[in-house]
Amino acid sequence: MYCKLVLVLAVMLSHGSVWAESIGVSSKGADIFKKCQACHQVGEGAKNRVGPQLNNIFGRTAGGLPGAKYSKSMIQAGEAGLVWNNETLNSFIENPKRLIAKTRMSFRGLRKENDRENLLLYLSEFSKDDTKIKVLKKFTKNNDHSVDPSILSIVGDSEYGEYLASECKACHQNSGANVGIPGINAWPTKDFVIVMHAYKQKQKPHPVMQMMAGRLSNEEIAALAVYFKDLE
Amino acid sequence: MKLNRRIFMGNGVIAATTLATPTVFANGHGKPRVVVVGGGAGGATAARYIAKDSKGKINVTLIEPSRMYYTCFFSNLYLGGVKAIDDLGHSYGKMAAGGVNVVHDWAVGVDRDTKTVALASGDTVPYDKLILSPGIDFIKDAVDGWNLSSQNAMPHAYKGGSQTELLKAQIASMPQGGTYAMVAPPNPYRCPPGPYERVSMVAHYLKSNNPTAKIIVADPKPKFSKQGLFQEGWAKHYDGMIEWISSDFGGGNVSVDPDAMTVTIDGAMVKVDVCNVIPAMKAGRIAELAGVTEGNFAPVNASDMSSKANADIYVLGDASHQGDMPKSGFSANSQAKVCANAVRGSLTGSKVFPAKFSNTCWSLIHKNDGIKVGATYKATDEKIAKVDGFISATNESADLRKATYEESEGWYAGITADMFG
Ligand SMILES: Cc1cc2nc3c(=O)[nH]c(=O)nc-3n(C[C@H](O)[C@H](O)[C@H](O)COP(=O)(O)OP(=O)(O)OC[C@H]3O[C@@H](n4cnc5c(N)ncnc54)[C@H](O)[C@@H]3O)c2cc1C
Numbered sequence: 300m301y302c303k304l305v306l307v308l309a310v311m312l313s314h315g316s317v318w319a320e321s322i323g324v325s326s327k328g329a330d331i332f333k334k335c336q337a338c339h340q341v342g343e344g345a346k347n348r349v350g351p352q353l354n355n356i357f358g359r360t361a362g363g364l365p366g367a368k369y370s371k372s373m374i375q376a377g378e379a380g381l382v383w384n385n386e387t388l389n390s391f392i393e394n395p396k397r398l399i400a401k402t403r404m405s406f407r408g409l410r411k412e413n414d415r416e417n418l419l420l421y422l423s424e425f426s427k428d429d430t431k432i433k434v435l436k437k438f439t440k441n442n443d444h445s446v447d448p449s450i451l452s453i454v455g456d457s458e459y460g461e462y463l464a465s466e467c468k469a470c471h472q473n474s475g476a477n478v479g480i481p482g483i484n485a486w487p488t489k490d491f492v493i494v495m496h497a498y499k500q501k502q503k504p505h506p507v508m509q510m511m512a513g514r515l516s517n518e519e520i521a522a523l524a525v526y527f528k529d530l531e
Numbered sequence: 532m533k534l535n536r537r538i539f540m541g542n543g544v545i546a547a548t549t550l551a552t553p554t555v556f557a558n559g560h561g562k563p564r565v566v567v568v569g570g571g572a573g574g575a576t577a578a579r580y581i582a583k584d585s586k587g588k589i590n591v592t593l594i595e596p597s598r599m600y601y602t603c604f605f606s607n608l609y610l611g612g613v614k615a616i617d618d619l620g621h622s623y624g625k626m627a628a629g630g631v632n633v634v635h636d637w638a639v640g641v642d643r644d645t646k647t648v649a650l651a652s653g654d655t656v657p658y659d660k661l662i663l664s665p666g667i668d669f670i671k672d673a674v675d676g677w678n679l680s681s682q683n684a685m686p687h688a689y690k691g692g693s694q695t696e697l698l699k700a701q702i703a704s705m706p707q708g709g710t711y712a713m714v715a716p717p718n719p720y721r722c723p724p725g726p727y728e729r730v731s732m733v734a735h736y737l738k739s740n741n742p743t744a745k746i747i748v749a750d751p752k753p754k755f756s757k758q759g760l761f762q763e764g765w766a767k768h769y770d771g772m773i774e775w776i777s778s779d780f781g782g783g784n785v786s787v788d789p790d791a792m793t794v795t796i797d798g799a800m801v802k803v804d805v806c807n808v809i810p811a812m813k814a815g816r817i818a819e820l821a822g823v824t825e826g827n828f829a830p831v832n833a834s835d836m837s838s839k840a841n842a843d844i845y846v847l848g849d850a851s852h853q854g855d856m857p858k859s860g861f862s863a864n865s866q867a868k869v870c871a872n873a874v875r876g877s878l879t880g881s882k883v884f885p886a887k888f889s890n891t892c893w894s895l896i897h898k899n900d901g902i903k904v905g906a907t908y909k910a911t912d913e914k915i916a917k918v919d920g921f922i923s924a925t926n927e928s929a930d931l932r933k934a935t936y937e938e939s940e941g942w943y944a945g946i947t948a949d950m951f952g
Contacts, residue, residue: 371930378924378931462884465580465868469861469889470945479941506921507891507905507938514887514907514918 328421331414338404341425350404357423358430359383361399361504372401379504384430388422389415390502398503446496451489453521460526463519466511467527475531484530491524562590563878566648566658568638568817570595570623572604573664573847573863575950580871582630588879592632592656594648598622600951601691603722604860605943608895610688610699611732612739619691625952638665641821643841660874663823664847664863665815666690667721670827673811674714675786684789685806688729689721701805702733708743709804712794714785715750716809719828721849721858723756724904726809728894731761734769735897746773747803749796751783756857757894757904763925764896814850828852833910834886835873836866845870854914855906862890864946869910886910893939899929901936 332341338349345352351367361381362374376399381387391398392415394408409415423431467483475484483491497503498512499520512520567578570593578593585591599620608614623633634656640649647655669687671678677685688698702711711733715726730748737744754777755761765773776782781797787808788794794801813819813827823829823838829846830839831853838844847870848863856862869886876883891905906920923935 371928374928375931375934378927458882459884461584462868462872463887465872466865466887466889468945468949469864470891470942472945472948474948476944476948478944479937479939480945507903510905510907510919510921511889 326421328417328419331409331418332421334406334409335418341422345425353422354425355427355430356383356388357385357426361387368403370399370401370403372399373403376504379506380501380509381504385419386500387502388419390497392418446493450496450517450521451492453517455488455518455521455523455525457522457525457529459519460522460524463515463523464526464530467523470507473530483527486524486527488521488524488528491527492520495520495523562588563659564590564592564657565660565662565874565878566656567591567593567662567664568595568648569664569666569815569848570597570600570626570633571664571666571848571863572860572946572950573849573867574662575600575623575626576864576867577662577664577845577847577871577874578631579626579629579950579952580868581875582626584871584881585875585879587630589875590632591630592634592658593623593626594634594636594638594650594656595623596635596637596651597692598635599692601695602860602943602947603689603691603695603725604946606688606691606695607725607729607732609695610702610729611735611895611898613732613735613895613898616696616699619695621947621951623951629952638817639820641817641844643822643844646843658843659878660843660845661821662845662847662870662874663815663818663821663829663850664867665817665850667812667814667849667858668816669810670813673717674808677714677787677789677808677810681787681789681808684792685787685808687809688807689716689725689809689812698805698807702736703740705737705741705744705804707741708745709741710745710747710801711737711805712747712749712801712803712807714787714794714806714808714810715748715752715755715782717751717783717811719858720809720812722892723857723859724761724892724894727755727757727761728896729807730773730775731764731769731894731896734765734772737772738769744772747794747796747801748773748775749782749785749794750776751778751785753778756892757902757922759925760902760923761894761896764900764902768897768900812849814846818846818850825852833913833915834869835883836870837873845874854908854911855917856888856890856908856915857892859890859892860946861892861942862888864949865889886915888915891942893935893942895936895939899933899936901932901934901939902927903935903939 339353341353345354347367351364361377362369363377392409395402395404470480471483475482495512498508501509565581567574578591582591599622601619605614609616626633637651638648639651647657649655686694686698688694784797786795794803814824814829818824818829823840823844829851831846831851836845836847838846847866849858865888873883875881888908893901893903895901902923904922907918908915909918
């Protein structure tokens, strides 16, 4: 009961108070962390087990802890620039395989936003001061990385999309074939927009895609999504 | 409209002799006419996109002498034994079905007043808009002792097809412990990492077939594209095999003797078994004949790739002087789409969207050791200007390098499908 009250307070005061964070919310996070404990340790004396120990996870390069076991794709993601922070961890914990398709972490993910917030707040206490989460930062309500609903609701111009898509087709085949580079035809527009924004915000690793998405406006991403949706 | 014997539909079927009436040009009567010279990365893409997107509203003719286009991209992988020559050849067969009239001939002149292109066969082809994408030619006397008639003894292998095969055969018949020399080109030239990927791939071949052989590179430049990555790879995979002599060490002071098979670098003469001379480059000659070059290349407006010398002529790819983009197949393909959109707009009133360009160049250092460099670009009043870019890092894991190589294979399949349909 006491815990609950504090949680409510912390959420209400969007800037949170140190007191609320370190006592109330984090203890909720400690509870959630029990789901992780089979594989991960955190706190004094934490060691790598099935998964890496999680002290100083904030600011750590993905796949970057010496002595820990990682999937190849996790190491590659780190090499491509993935660093764990509030946003990237949120997206990973929500659905690990969506961010890193071949991660060794066989955990289906925390679908509840509050759970993720609390867990991250808890974990951040074991990180260096400069990377620690100081305040509760709201994640977006839906399960969509951090794409704002107003961006998702933009209706793209398909003719413009066709022109922009010509640039994509230097690599992604018009036939939709998957050879070395995935086919991207007939994707639901929402998924397309989410993925492109994840590249744009460098939440999804890949230097070419981050660069290409990085300079597309919200309208241009919407235009591409509309065009590719109808491509067989 | 006269009967034109040099017109072929699709893969070498002579239209004029099989059809009662010469339909190819007559088809387009009254329609705006676009003529594209050169069926490579820039030209094939532009022709195909204009034909496809105009949905029959524009008559598109592509003039290209070869029936098969052998890509320069991935030709180094063929030298390295990673790809076969057949992997590199692409026919124009699907372009006719895509609405492009493919004429297998050389363009030998452009008359800007009558707006016609003269062909080697003696025919002329009228245009409303002319797109030139002839690639490169070599600057005469750029390498002391070498001229085009030396290209059998000392191949450049910097245009696709027979030259590449010749170089490969020469490398294969090197004596054990023999020497392969490369005379690298000065800037600007097509494919900045190309000579260094080639050195890597030649070393890759030699390492397993002729492990005591040596590679010498005489370079008129002090540094080169992706240098750190290449040199790291050379030390890792081919330690001691490759000697790169930069301009700081006399690499630019070179003469060759194709009869004696010697190379003299900064006064020191070396007897070699293979000599790959890549001379300085200029725009394909037809650009010069069309009067659109200034110096060695053809200046263009960045917003649509139109020539600065003539508003009805556009120049794509390696032949153009556009600004920050490297001369690459990816760049030529990207420029072609911007140009196609603008040309279509000016002829049919279709919507013209703002220019966006991009490039990524993958290179292979060793089997499965791929690297890449890329950038995006925008049109400014002055030039095509770089916006943002990335490059592979040194010390990447073997898995990432392999993934990068596999991605390049995907790109190759993608761009060739995008060019030829
Ligand atoms: C070894 C090597 C490796 C390379 N690797 C890569 C790579 O990995 N990635 C990449 O993006 N680029 C690469 N490139 C560069 C790429 O090949 C060129 O930049 C690209 O082909 C340029 O396209 P283009 O249209 O300007 O010329 P081209 O593709 O050369 O096409 C020109 C065409 O015009 C025709 N032509 C010329 N004159 C006439 C005329 N008078 N009449 C009619 N037709 C004519 C020619 O027959 C030719 O088919 C590489 C190049 C080399 C040499």
